[in-house]
Amino acid sequence: MATSLKNLSQHTQENVTDISDKKFALVVAEWNDEITSSLYSGAIETLLRYGAKKENIYRKNVPGSFELTLGAQWLAKLDEIDAVICLGCVIQGETRHFDFICDAVANGITQVGLKYDKPVIFGVLTPDNQQQALDRAGGKHGNKGDEAAITAIKMLGF
Template identity: 55%
Template structure:
């Protein structure tokens, strides 16, 4: 359990590139909004801390985590962003639904990363219970939204360096 040893919100501020010229898309699942809303808040605040402008942060909602792939794909195709952050939360229940949603969303986001030139950042929290989700959405383990924002900035910077 990696997060037990690492707070999701801890990072070296100075190691993060300036984001003032970067464009971000954030696709957020409406399902478990108490968690995804907190992830969104963390991501947006962290992007702004690193210079991202309000007009360069586009936020779109999809019904559930399974739809993160489609939403992210459409945002990539729009050409309006340099990176997409996909934020969702799936909590294990009594049926295999959890496994199908998690696997589908994970495979879809992986495929987007392998087949497009725009990074799609995996911000899907998959937990056994709501407390674990809360711990990762601004609770005792930090905020996965912060981590995703930093990853998006660094991946855009990675691409920029490759193009030089």
């Protein structure tokens, strides 16, 4: 469904599991901090709303979205971590750099989840411009951080 037709923060309650004893690691890119900070806030609010304990939520920052994969791997290999949520934002520019970064990050995050057999969630915005990013980080299209957190919760209930 086209984003223009859907608020990303609207979701069903299906497959929502008890997460009161689950531990979450959030890996947050520092690049595009205005956006990633908002994504982080959305994710935290959702985790807490669904029963996660504040002391069971860990945040680690990485320089940019490209580094999310290695940060996620370092956290996913820890037995005590139940799910990893990766939050970043790569805005289209004038060069193909955008394509290489987005492809590497998407594939890398997928591989980390498969390697460690636990939810590793892709909460990375890939907008054409700053306004589209703002619209998806708490603006008119909701908050992708919220969506990433509910995805982690639902995957833990799979």
